[in-house]
Amino acid sequence: MNFIRKIINTRTKDDEAFFADLKKIIGFTPKNISYYKKAFTHRSIKEFDEETGNPVNYERLEFLGDAMLSAVIAAYLFNEVPSGDEGYLTQMRSKIVSREHLNELGRDLDLLRFVKSNIARSKFGENIHGNIFEALVGAIYLDRGYKYCNKFIEKRVITPYVDVPKLEGKITSYKSLFIEWCQKQKKEFVFDVYEDTGNDTIKHFSVKLFLDGILIAKGRATSKKKAEETASKRAYFVFQKELSNL
Template sequence: MAGSILLALKLRWSRDREYYKIVKHLFGFLPNNIELYKLALIHRSASLFLEDGTPINNERLEFLGDAVIEAIVSDCLFIEFPERDEGFLTQLRSKIVSRSTLNALGLRLGLDRHIIVQGGGNFAQKHLYGDALEAMVGAMYLDKGYEFVNRLFINEILRRYINLSSMTRTETDFKSRLIEWGQKNKRRITFSTVNGEAFTSQHPTFRSAVLLDGAEIGTGEGGSKKEAEQRAAMHAAERLRETAPEGAFGHIEIDIETI
């Protein structure tokens, strides 16, 4: 009863009532420290500055949220796939926490309607909304703690918007896809694979690097040359999707369900 009264008061009379409504609408709960969420919505292009020149924006919360999301996804996959090995879990986690997936999730949640950006968002930053999602998760972590944000992120975001079963069936031969892309676009893709630093005959490890026209664009390690090259190719594919023109490397799909 008291909680309902407090919620009604904050939503109607608080000077920050619009921010309380935003968090309630996006994530379904009432914040304790609304200032954290206000900060999470300030992109660096719209930074405020203290008298000593220190910028006020969401970058530090973004840094924190990135680590929290990776930990939550790791927890979730460890439980969901008890029979799968470390390589499988690492690849699936990389897909979920990739810049493109988080950006799509930020858009699906509606963060694009609330983030504060100078110039209305007309700039080259491709993953603005994924960055804002990370910042909001960082704010939740500081405000409510890990267990709270763990449950919320898994139940209200991952299980609502990510189809894990379908994602595990999507294309995983990144090396072949990358080579095909290079041939189609007349770019030279090569792999350089060597023994890893901890290589022994009993426990072999390998490190692979992907070169695009001679420049390194991705690296990966694994217990076999094939595994190392696939991880390097996946890393390179993600970097290409971040930097290439929209749609230029879109054939490695991210499966995000509609509501």
């Protein structure tokens, strides 16, 4: 008991506040807080493990958390939709663990407030919200094992967000849907992407989407991928009736 008191007493006030907030988020008491500290450490901090010399940041935990999320969601769908074949289950899992959805989860929990970094938050990409969420899942797995990892994912992902009937009609990639339609209809499409920074301080890209040589939509964003997705989404609403039949 004295040993336990000694450990508790060595915590800083910041550690105590982090511990209390973390407990509210994950729904149970963490055992090894160092895993969670690592889950919120950005690579710009440039910390290294004293014993191994390996970098200390959330990236390896992000990899582990991604795998655990996929495993838990796959098991849930397997049991929840007994009639679903492999293709259907894979598609549904992809919708649940999409980058867009993971970013939403990270934002809803306001995980960015815990991140230690040497760069300004305005410099972070949008995906950091989802990356940190995955790292947190990885930390939970290392700290408390699969049972608690499953418990957290069920509480924070499955119960509030997963509605199988609604997910069936959810579009996760307008670009993929548009390309699939073009291939089935034997139509030619071209994404003409070019740099279009203009007066913005951050690099932007614009895209013109042509269908059978005719310009049908445009898009602009901070990455080529996002610009193409924006143009595809606008094209979707132009051809919504045809695309909805896929």
